Ligand SMILES: [Zn+2]
């Protein structure tokens with residue numbers, strides 16, 4: 001994977017190109033030969049694995065178990081829930097045949113017309129329908145509830161315009177699908193999981209988010225309520241980072257899933273679903289990274305520390321190797337992941353650029369003079385500052401430094417969001433402010449008509465109706481009609 | 494998931510039905526509404542997660558990293574490698590369209606004929622072609638090699654006759670795809686990975702396996718050599734449990750992947766691929782389980798210990814709960830996974846049967862008399878024996894017991910395989926012996942013709958040409974021609 005370390009396009013010049021440059025040059029992902037489908041490269045996938053491991057632990061701590069449901073969904077299932085089919089049928093990969101055969105003209109293989117499926121299969125865009133058709137057989141009595149199941153899977157939505165991680169035809173995600181005896185319990189679950197996502201975003205991704213409800217027109221197709229976490233990217237655009245849906249009894253009715261309650265009475269089951277995807281990697285990049293490359297929070301970095309030796313000859317390298325072996329051991333004993341790069345075919349300067357580009361939180365460098373002085377150079381990726389410290393107890397220093405970097409990255413992103421969040425009270429002002437980016441807190445009359453007018457005129461959408469914060473009523477900035485509370489408008493990914 | 498605990502069909506009566514009963518009743522998997530696709534239920538998936546975690550660790554310890562490649566493969570890619578297309582094109586799910594639309598007649602949704610793909614996409618049956626088309630861009634120089642990449646993914650092969658875990662249209666697996674500068678290095682990698690699989694099968698699954706080469710006609714489509722591990726199931730049939738392929742330069746030539754060596758000369762890259770799948774769960778079941786249900790090796794059991802309280806009233810339960818809390822804590826401190834089932838809506842007898850069915854290695858039971866005596870009942874799933882022991886130091890006893898169970902299960906399976914493995918020297922004898930099942934060690938002249946004759950007449954195939962053991966030459970049992978060593982024949986899954 002040899003690659004020249006060229007300059008990234010600066011964010012100020014072209015944010016979109018900066019993002020693409022960075023994804024490619026940091027070896028995170030690339031477009032594949034299949035339109036809209038990405039290849040997630042090892043370094044990008046290592047970040048996803050860190051995310052998966054942490055989320056999976058959090059799901060299990062909240063009582064969930066994993067399972068796996070089929071990739072394919074019979075076409076007719078999609079039609080069972082009226083809103084759902086409207087939302088998902090339009091952009092599906094459709095399997096129509098189950099065999100290829102040799103081209104009689106000798107040109108490779110062709111679809112065998114005799115192997116046509118009786119009913120076409122859709123590659124899952126989301127799994128509510130196949131899962132609720134299965135739950136029908138699993139749920140008879142209140143004793144079978146709740147069902148708290150998660151699936152890690154690939155899904156396909158045939159997007160016309162794609163962007164690596166942010167919008168791809170195929171992506172990886174997890175989807176939770178739970179079944180409950182009561183409305184209250186399902187609502188509680190919906191809220192529990194948006195809180196899990198919010199905690200994950202803030203504590204692990206170091207990315208501040210605002211929790212809220214989606215407006216009716218932005219809801220998941222088939223949901224009664226969609227909770228979302230919304231983050232602000234460095235270019236002032238919002239990114240929806242996770243959603244949790246209260247599905248009411250829609251899917252239970254669509255697939256006839258009833259249970260006998262304690263009195264023996266049959267009731268429809270209450271449902272939730274919730275998911276986050278590889279899109280989070282895009283959110284992570286656009287939250288923290290800079291014109292020098294990735295900035296990764298220590299809790300999700302594939303390795304937290306890299307050590308680069310500086311030497312003139314084999315003898316010096318040998319001495320550095322010995323010194324570093326002890327440091328590596330002490331770092332690992334504290335649970336810190338570390339890479340020692342003593343590859344001989346790259347210069348230290350090249351390595352410094354490479355690990356800066358890849359966002360390794362802490363870089364250590366050690367040379368002949370350091371050996372004499374028992375010192376080591378410590379460089380932080382987030383602030384790009386360096387200091388030379390004694391090797392004694394360096395492992396404890398690094399451990400604390402990693403925590404500090406995690407907090408600093410979060411604080412920087414939070415300060416940025418606060419600076420970019422403002423109340424706007426007139427629609428004229430709104431039209432000016434929305435051009436500057438950021439979150440605009442505005443009163444809205446609660447109607448889809450006003451929302452659509454704003455969207456058409458300004459490309460801004462309601463990101464969410466915040467759960468927390470100021471709930472003072474007011475008047476809609478467009479129509480002057482009553483508004484229950486300010487909602488967040490922004491342009492978005 | 495209420496479910497009557499009915500008897501399983503005994504193995505001696507109908508092994509195949511026993512297997513199916515067990516998979517369903519132990520809540521491992523079930524057939525879905527989509528023909529040939531299974532639903533892996535939470536208990537079955539938990540076993541897969543244990544397998545994944547361990548294998549993933551072993552892959553990383555041997556220098557591999559994970560990545561993710563597209564689900565879809567352009568149809569023309571399959572044709573690039575001549576043997577490969579013969580092996581895989583025949584049973585593919587083919588995506589021909591990318592959109593559904595409302596049926597103008599009002600009957601749900603139909604495929605939109607205007608959304609036809611220019612080139613059809615095949616749902617990956619295995620990923621050599623898409624991966625090598627990607628490697629072409631990643632490999633220019635010897636410095637880019639080796640590439641040691643693994644992928645965890647779903648794949649689809651449109652099988653006509655399916656059986657849960659053993660043969661399904663969609664299954665989960667991992668596929669390693671490595672690229673090397675020399676033949677020797679690629680062969681070493683192929684061998685390294687069959688050794689990883691063998692170690693995993695024996696140490697974790699407690700399943701003895703025989704390592705060997707596949708004969709030419711049983712090789713992977715596109716491979717120069719296929720290494721396999723073969724296990725013997727309790728019904729005397731063989732199960733191929735993992736394969737590692739030396740692909741030579743076939744895929745590099747098909748996708749024109751060349752690298753500049755240290756002298757600047759262009760050479761084709763050498764390749765390997767290797768995989769194991771959810772089929773291993775079927776192998777695990779058929780290796781160890783009995784007429785009472787699953788028998789799981791402690792290292793892969795979703796929980797290793799279950800504790801069942803025995804009580805007459807709430808006060809007694811309260812006392813047992815307190816006692817058990819301490820035991821659970823001490824077990825967990827030793828890294829033992831434990832479930833305390835004090836659910837009030839099931840009787841102890843029901844729970845005993847349930848956990849026996851589910852193969853939990855150790856069951857503890859504790860009642861009022863035990864509280865008085867500071868004792869606990871310890872039951873082993875593998876031997877179905879029980880003993881009453883003091884609670885003092887019970888955690889250390891259990892830890893050793895789990896190791897003993899792991900070893901005992903392995904030994905039992907190994908003894909069985911040894912008892913079912915025999916040398917056969919005449920084809921007449923072979924025809925009698927093959928009906929009894931087991932591994933038959935026979936001389937074979939090395940030709941596909943003789944192999945096919947034997948297969949057609951007896952349904953037995955060459956499972957492998959063993960790497961280890963007796964290498965004495967002899968004469969083919971069918972043709973009398975020279976044979977280099979005995980090979981293993983068996984009927985198989
Ligand atoms: Zn609806």
Ligand SMILES: [Zn+2]
Nearest residue numbers: 575576715743
């Ligand atoms: Zn070939």
